[in-house]
Amino acid sequence: MSRKQQAATPTSRRRVIKVAGAAGIAGLAGCASDSGTSTGGSGGTTTLQYWTLFAGGDGEAMKGLVDQFNEEHDDIQIQRQRQPFDEYYDKLFTSMTGGDAPDLAVFHTPEIQRFSDALLPLGGMVSDGTSDAYVDSIWEETEFDGDRLALPLDTHPNGLYYNKDIFRDAGLDPESPPTTFEELQTAANTITAETDKQAFNPDPYLRFFVRQFIAWQNGRGGDFLNADNTEAAFGGADGIALAEFYHNIANEWNWDQADATNDRGTKAFRSGDLAMTINGTWYFGALQQQEFDWGMAKPFVAPGQSEPQTWANSHTLGVPNSSDKQAAAVEAAEWITQNSLLWGTDAGHLPAAEGVLDSSDLQSATVWEKTLSTFSEMAQDGQLSYMPSTANNENYKRPVNQAIAQIYSGQLSPEEGITQAAADVTNNLQG
């Protein structure tokens, strides 16, 4: 399948596997048909350039939304352009500084802040009642220093995905996935002993460790950064305890291989060789294509989760302030974010629009029973951890991802790795 992706993105300079895996839903073929259904823009039609980073199931669903929009609108047409996931923000930044920005673009909430100087404040452009259309907690994530800089499309938390067939083979109850660290130990040890499969992997891409690490750190009652985001706060006992958990999974308990090669986990899970892994909402689309029976549960399986949390992020739509089609872009952003049923039913994300989230169309869909009801429950219980917004989130993402990858592959001791990562993060934040 990834070969088809390769063919679909010939300009990608990065390792194809990385790109495909990062998108998370590489399993779908024919995903990268980029052309919107533009009518050519004559006769008073405004044509918007819209940049996204969605591939696979996400890409299909977004294409569907854009097609719907274009069908319903004569005066505005959207031209969708998909950029490779790994290079998306680099390209967006270059386009926005080079004066050739799109009219509308996707932003993850923690990335909004670093583009804040170049984004149009939407306060005056959306109606007063607009805020009522969105789930409050997600709506709040798109405001920076009093400015509304984007409209939220979804929230996409992490869950624990597990292969029910492997559970059955190991003699475990496929309807009782582990809910605590102790239960994870029992399940994973049983799978390791009874089958030839790998039991558990905490990040199937093996390069986004920081996501769930932050959530688990919060779940232990600890902090990831200090209150004003100027220092690392994870270098103490809680962080080291978590680092030991990562170390033990691959180096002591034999639940997984001590190998942090990118995307190894997602390949293994999709081919039915891995029993449990932690991944985001988007996994629904990819797993529906697989032949094995799977389920999803809350990922509160790290040690010491007294106030359980899971990682979450939101896709939002923002308008670069250099656009000369701002009114049309805002209208399109409102329409897409508030008519996002496909985004839930097909891409598997939790829509940010109240009307869509509460609709019977969504709640009677397969995805609701399979994953979204559980995600929705965690959202309502306040168990979502968003990553901190800093001037540049690379400052903390990279050191932590790198350190945990080395701890996982047995090249650094947990204490050494986490202490070094904390020092690097503090140094970067203050640099």
Add this chain to the structure above:
Amino acid sequence: MATKDTGAILSRLPGVDAVDSEARDGMLFAIPYLLVFGVFLLYPLLKGLYMSLFDWNAFNPSQSEFILAENYVRMVQDPTFWKAVRATVFFVLLTVPTLVGLGLALALGVNQDIKGKRFLRTVFFSPYVLTVSVVSLMWAELYAPEYGPLNYYLEFFMSNPPAWLNSFTFAMPAVALATIWWTVGFNFVILLAARQGVPERLYEAARIDGASTWRAFRDITLPQMRSAIMFVTTVQLIASFQVFGQVYIMTNGGPGDSTQTLVMYLFRVAFRQQEFGYAAAIGYFLFVVLVAVSLINYRFVGGSDT
């Protein structure tokens, strides 16, 4: 415009008519190059220096804050920067001597009267025509831990072959090996041409005087090829100090920062951290290093015949 003025001034002086037309023609011929040089090299060079003195605001350049040498002070105090310097020097040490030595060995070998000379020449040079992305993706596949051919065959001899590109110890040597395979052809061609330029009569004279092969190599081949070797070494030093594409594609600077070279770090600082001023300062550091290394190279390797 400038040439006309200069020409007018020159023509007013007595007895310089010939110089006048020669100078004018010379300048006319130089203008196309000078334009390209000015727009694509000189201007960015000066602009970079200017930016390195600011806390550069990429979205609103006019709001950039002048901070004099603060970017340079920060650079000296930045541990990640020094890690990048060490990684770069390591890469240079791994590649440059091998590339020059191997290039020379291949050139001298192919210069012998052996069968299939033409074929070998093509084989040695052919990787050089590939682009960096093709080379990097191909070698990344070769090194792949589970399905890569290298580890597939190694598994016949050892139980747990390393995950090359994810290993602290092997990632940089692995990138260096790919680079050597890719670019040695360039040195090979230059050095082969230089070797073919050495007059055969020198070797004949040496043979008559009873010189050994080693002696002929040391006292004829090396001195005669000195300029070419110096040229190749300088070009290679510059290329290796500027390594980017291979590490960007094969390792993305990892594991840890072990393959994060200077240009890789510069790229991250500029486009991920959005700090163009600081990135420009790092670029200037590299520029100064390269000028210094080239000068030293001219001075010591180049010797008197340059």
